[in-house]
Amino acid sequence: MTTTPPPGYQPAPYGFPQPPPHPEANSAMVLGIVGLCLSVMCGGIGVFVAPFGWIKGKRVMAEIDANPAAYGGRGNAQAGFITGLIGTIFGALYMLFWVAYVIFIIVMIVVASKETDSTTTFDSINAMLSSRI
Template identity: 50%
Template sequence: MRMSQPEYPQQPYQPYGQQPYGYPQREADGATTALVLGILGLVLCQFIAPFAWAKGKGVLNEIDASNGALGGRGSAQAGYIMGIIGTIFLVLGILAGIVWVIFVVFMLSSSSTSTY
């Protein structure tokens, strides 16, 4: 009878820069900040939204450049998307304000020039 060598489980392939299986990834600096800015920019104050957009994009670029060594992609991406949506709301609000001011000025100028 021939004895076989014990089989050891193979290690999964790890691309360069990624943490081995079982080790938690370090979260990228600014991922949570982008998420919080995105939430605040969407819900509370739309003037914060462009900062969330820029911060989220920067953190996503940092995570992509780390080749998987950094985590927090979900938080950064959520802040990035909420920043875009909040910025759209900001632009629409500014445009609505401009249209409202033009309407009010037009109504005031037309009512003051009318004769009875």
């Protein structure tokens, strides 16, 4: 006995057919993840990429929520939004750290240059060299 269905037989669909994913949902997720990784691992460079994932993820989520029957993929868009937001925050903190570090170094150089007297330094070096001879 064969178990092949008769010609023209269509099996009943299980559940409802899922709408296709939004065309930009995956790109929002990729931008957010790349921005987060660059912000954490490369000292804040992701601050230039992560906001694009954040903005695109928010826009795509709004489009999916406006017409849920036409588009799916809200999870990917939400992942891009969240990782883009976190990557932007980390990147901004890293950039703030680097700016404060550079300002600190400049202040230390200026303070050190004002406190040292060049004649005193050279006199002490000459005294040290003459004592060894």
